[in-house]
Amino acid sequence: MEKRRAYALLWQWRASSRPLSSNHRSLLPNSLLTSRSSDSGSMFNFGRSFTSLSSFTEQQRQSFQQLLNILIDRRVLHQGTFLRSSNLPVRFYGSAPVERSASFSEINTKDITYFKSILRENNVIQDPDRLQPANTDWMHKYQGSSKLMLLPRTTEEVSHIMRYCNSRHLAIVPQGGNTGLVGGSVPVFDEVIVNVSQMNKIISFDKVSGILVCEAGCILENLESFLDNEGFVMPLDLGAKGSCQIGGNVSTNAGGLRLLLVQHLHENSSVGLEAVSANGTVMDMLGILRKDNTGYDLKHLFIGSEGSLGIVTKVSILTPPKLSATNLAFLACKDYLSCQKLLFKARRKLGEVLSAFEFLDSHAMDAVLNNLEGVRNPLPPAVHNFYVLIETTGSDESYDRERLDTFLFRLMESGLILDGVVAQDINQVSSFWRIREGIPEALMKFGAVYKYDLSLPLEKMYDLVDEMRARLGNPVKVVGYGHLGDSNLHLNITSPQYNDDILAQIEPFVYEWTSKHRGSISAEHGIGLMKANKLYYSKSPEVVQLMVSIKRLMDPNGILNPYKVLPHCLSANN
Amino acid sequence: MKIMVAIKRVVDYAVKIRVKPDKSGVETKNVKMSMNPFCEIALEEALRIKEAGLASEVVAVSMGSAQCVDTLRTSLAMGADRAIHVESMSDRLYPLNVAKLLKALVDVENPGLLILGKQAIDDDCNQTGQMVAGLLKWPQGTFASKVVLDKEKQTATVDREVDGGIETLSLDLPAIITTDLRLNQPRYATLPNIMKAKSKPIKKVTPEELNVQIRSDLDVVEVSEPPKRKAGVILSSVDELIGKLKNEARVI
Ligand SMILES: Cc1cc2nc3c(=O)[nH]c(=O)nc-3n(C[C@H](O)[C@H](O)[C@H](O)COP(=O)(O)OP(=O)(O)OC[C@H]3O[C@@H](n4cnc5c(N)ncnc54)[C@H](O)[C@@H]3O)c2cc1C
Numbered sequence: 001m002e003k004r005r006a007y008a009l010l011w012q013w014r015a016s017s018r019p020l021s022s023n024h025r026s027l028l029p030n031s032l033l034t035s036r037s038s039d040s041g042s043m044f045n046f047g048r049s050f051t052s053l054s055s056f057t058e059q060q061r062q063s064f065q066q067l068l069n070i071l072i073d074r075r076v077l078h079q080g081t082f083l084r085s086s087n088l089p090v091r092f093y094g095s096a097p098v099e100r101s102a103s104f105s106e107i108n109t110k111d112i113t114y115f116k117s118i119l120r121e122n123n124v125i126q127d128p129d130r131l132q133p134a135n136t137d138w139m140h141k142y143q144g145s146s147k148l149m150l151l152p153r154t155t156e157e158v159s160h161i162m163r164y165c166n167s168r169h170l171a172i173v174p175q176g177g178n179t180g181l182v183g184g185s186v187p188v189f190d191e192v193i194v195n196v197s198q199m200n201k202i203i204s205f206d207k208v209s210g211i212l213v214c215e216a217g218c219i220l221e222n223l224e225s226f227l228d229n230e231g232f233v234m235p236l237d238l239g240a241k242g243s244c245q246i247g248g249n250v251s252t253n254a255g256g257l258r259l260l261l262v263q264h265l266h267e268n269s270s271v272g273l274e275a276v277s278a279n280g281t282v283m284d285m286l287g288i289l290r291k292d293n294t295g296y297d298l299k300h301l302f303i304g305s306e307g308s309l310g311i312v313t314k315v316s317i318l319t320p321p322k323l324s325a326t327n328l329a330f331l332a333c334k335d336y337l338s339c340q341k342l343l344f345k346a347r348r349k350l351g352e353v354l355s356a357f358e359f360l361d362s363h364a365m366d367a368v369l370n371n372l373e374g375v376r377n378p379l380p381p382a383v384h385n386f387y388v389l390i391e392t393t394g395s396d397e398s399y400d401r402e403r404l405d406t407f408l409f410r411l412m413e414s415g416l417i418l419d420g421v422v423a424q425d426i427n428q429v430s431s432f433w434r435i436r437e438g439i440p441e442a443l444m445k446f447g448a449v450y451k452y453d454l455s456l457p458l459e460k461m462y463d464l465v466d467e468m469r470a471r472l473g474n475p476v477k478v479v480g481y482g483h484l485g486d487s488n489l490h491l492n493i494t495s496p497q498y499n500d501d502i503l504a505q506i507e508p509f510v511y512e513w514t515s516k517h518r519g520s521i522s523a524e525h526g527i528g529l530m531k532a533n534k535l536y537y538s539k540s541p542e543v544v545q546l547m548v549s550i551k552r553l554m555d556p557n558g559i560l561n562p563y564k565v566l567p568h569c570l571s572a573n574n
Numbered sequence: 575m576k577i578m579v580a581i582k583r584v585v586d587y588a589v590k591i592r593v594k595p596d597k598s599g600v601e602t603k604n605v606k607m608s609m610n611p612f613c614e615i616a617l618e619e620a621l622r623i624k625e626a627g628l629a630s631e632v633v634a635v636s637m638g639s640a641q642c643v644d645t646l647r648t649s650l651a652m653g654a655d656r657a658i659h660v661e662s663m664s665d666r667l668y669p670l671n672v673a674k675l676l677k678a679l680v681d682v683e684n685p686g687l688l689i690l691g692k693q694a695i696d697d698d699c700n701q702t703g704q705m706v707a708g709l710l711k712w713p714q715g716t717f718a719s720k721v722v723l724d725k726e727k728q729t730a731t732v733d734r735e736v737d738g739g740i741e742t743l744s745l746d747l748p749a750i751i752t753t754d755l756r757l758n759q760p761r762y763a764t765l766p767n768i769m770k771a772k773s774k775p776i777k778k779v780t781p782e783e784l785n786v787q788i789r790s791d792l793d794v795v796e797v798s799e800p801p802k803r804k805a806g807v808i809l810s811s812v813d814e815l816i817g818k819l820k821n822e823a824r825v826i
Binding site for chain 2: 122228229324329331376378379397398405408409412417419420421422423424425426427428430
């Protein structure tokens with residue numbers, strides 16, 4: 001059986017369908033150097049598998065070593081990319097220049113001494129090499145210059161930190177896996193980074209109700225493998241699962257790939273949390289009951305508040321039982337209209353087993369095929385205009401499969417589907433998902449990426465991509481993909497470098513266009529720094545004003561994630 | 575020339591294996607089953623030979639429970655022309671029994687080539703190909719990483735990955751080939767081919783009809799899990815590491 005895992009790895013590598021984790025960027029170094037979790041999940045078996053190569057031929061052994069080297073290289077590469085000047089002017093593409101608020105103090109040695117007295121000494125990080133990645137966001141678009149990162153291990157420690165920072169007027173940025181895409185998770189200036197990654201324990205799991213209670217620093221993928229062993233699944237899944245933390249997911253109200261099947265975090269009847277407010281008060285809003293109607297349901301304030309109202313320290317979440325039968329089809333369509341029709345029909349014919357409906361255009365496909373190692377075109381040799389992934393999840397594999405096949409045959413005959421493949425095993429499932437999940441990573445290789453995550457009426461959605469393409473011309477690449485099942489478009493525009501002229505062509509056009517069509521300027525990534533001044537495109541002045549009042553009430557000194565979420569002209573420090 | 579390909583249904587390689595509580599074997603209930611990856615490669619090779627005009631028909635065969643039909647359906651969707659299912663509920667389908675069944679099928683079908691995976695990822699036996707070659711008295715090219723057929727000479731040239739290099743063999747047909755990982759990259763099942771596969775025939779036979787007795791020539795005493803790996807610890811300094819290496823691990 002050990003050998004089986006080794007084959008699995010070799011196999012996976014040879015077919016190279018997927019890097020060893022969906023997001024190797026930060027999972028990799030850790031899991032190679034330590035074993036973060038039990039030995040579930042492909043990465044965690046690495047050590048075991050590697051020792052069992054004795055039955056391999058010399059050539060295979062060498063290949064395996066090569067694989068290992070590639071992985072190690074990547075790690076170095078990623079560290080390397082962080083090596084750039086930290087003295088950049090604080091001017092972020094995609095947002096107006098921001099100035100550091102004079103109301104915040106600067107860190108002094110007494111502060112450090114205090115933090116060392118309440119935390120373990122090695123959880124008070126001042127080492128520039130360790131601060132560098134925490135100061136840089138996933139897209140390398142935002143760069144802070146924090147001199148201090150704190151890694152609390154308990155809610156009490158978080159509470160002490162907050163109380164102290166509040167009294168000292170020290171600004172804080174709560175950080176999770178730092179995979180956020182709107183510049184919310186990195187400091188803008190010298191805010192203290194508070195990362196709960198050390199709070200990564202699973203507190204309880206109730207098999208009868210399916211309610212999981214865990215600390216906020218648990219990595220999504222680790223929760224997934226824990227639940228997998230128990231026969232349950234996490235109600236959310238995203239490409240960043242190897243790095244992002246459940247606290248970050250809740251704080252950004254992350255949606256993701258399987259929203260069709262499972263509920264939005266706001267609708268998850270048992271999502272609850274424990275959070276620490278700006279003055280250090282611990283608020284227990286953990287839900288372990290499915291029904292609870294007692295007063296204001298304040299946990300909703302924290303879901304999606306992007307660290308601006310408190311630090312989430314624990315999370316409870318209702319998890320559905322795992323349904324073993326997953327089927328996945330990767331299909332080609334000639335135009336966007338066909339994709340829409342396909343969704344309409346899939347909803348009717350596949351109904352309750354339809355668990356994901358994603359689309360990508362030919363430009364996204366090109367990017368993945370050219371920029372990601374080992375990805376292969378499932379429908380060679382042509383590149384079609386549009387691709388759709390349809391996933392069904394149910395309890396009866398053959399029955400669901402039959403139903404999907406019949407559905408697909410009919411639509412292929414009618415010409416709505418041009419071509420398609422249906423995954424025959426889990427490896428193929430991962431290879432097809434890898435294409436969709438790998439798009440953000442593939443686009444990064446073009447240089448700068450301007451990302452817009454929009455909710456738009458389904459029929460209008462792709463018009464924006466066409467319009468942007470016409471507007472921007474060559475050599476800028478305009479790519480459209482997203483969660484069609486949720487009317488959620490990811491409009492991504494890439495150019496070799498971030499460039500003001502290109503930006504001026506994109507913004508405010510994209511926001512105005514979205515607003516005109518009554519869409520949302522942030523379907524799921526949030527507001528962060530990137531869109532703080534754009535909130536009015538999607539929310540009325542009265543609503544924004546109420547948000548500001550709530551923020552002032554809960555964080556009078558404005559220390560929590562300043563410059564983010566709310567328009568700068570209204571923030572507490574102005 | 576006809577090519578026969580042996581197909582085994584196994585626990586999907588991506589599934590985490592769980593040992594049954596009584597240690598009698600591996601849990602297969604409610605577990606995703608798929609085609610053995612090496613068998614997929616065997617089938618792909620057969621299809622390529624046929625597409626190159628060197629064979630006229632590809633027949634996929636599988637032994638085991640009724641669900642083997644699903645796996646055979648996949649092989650038809652990949653492009654096999656027809657399939658044969660030897661239905662047996664026996665838990666004794668060990669390599670020698672399977673080799674006997676394969677020999678019986680070969681006697682009926684008379685293929686010019688029998689291609690198998692070098693091993694199945696569930697029991698890791700790596701025996702069936704060799705045994706059936708012995709029973710048939712056919713030449714064998716195991717662990718093939720390259721196969722070239724010569725129609726006129728009726729030979730197959732097979733490259734084998736051996737320690738430190740490649741061994742090239744020439745076999746007279748009919749022959750047995752078992753496939754290694756690097757031989758080819760199997761194709762996906764496309765919708766049109768899945769559609770076609772629905773109407774391709776799967777013939778069912780029993781071991782009795784083939785005059786093969788499924789005998790138990792060995793017993794599985796126990797199946798157990800590998801020892802659990804201990805969790806690692808993160809150390810804060812090189813000094814701490816040196817201390818541990820000295821005092822706990824005692825390696826320096
Ligand atoms: C490859 C990739 C794919 C993605 N796909 C999706 C997708 O499909 N759907 C989707 O919705 N999003 C997606 N995202 C973005 C998504 O928002 C994040 O990946 C994730 O939800 C953030 O979790 P994190 O732990 O990395 O948080 P971070 O990035 O560290 O932080 C995000 C925000 O939450 C705050 N925060 C983090 N932890 C806490 C805490 N404990 N308490 C209070 N505030 C906190 C931060 O201050 C910040 O404002 C994707 C990102 C990447 C890189």
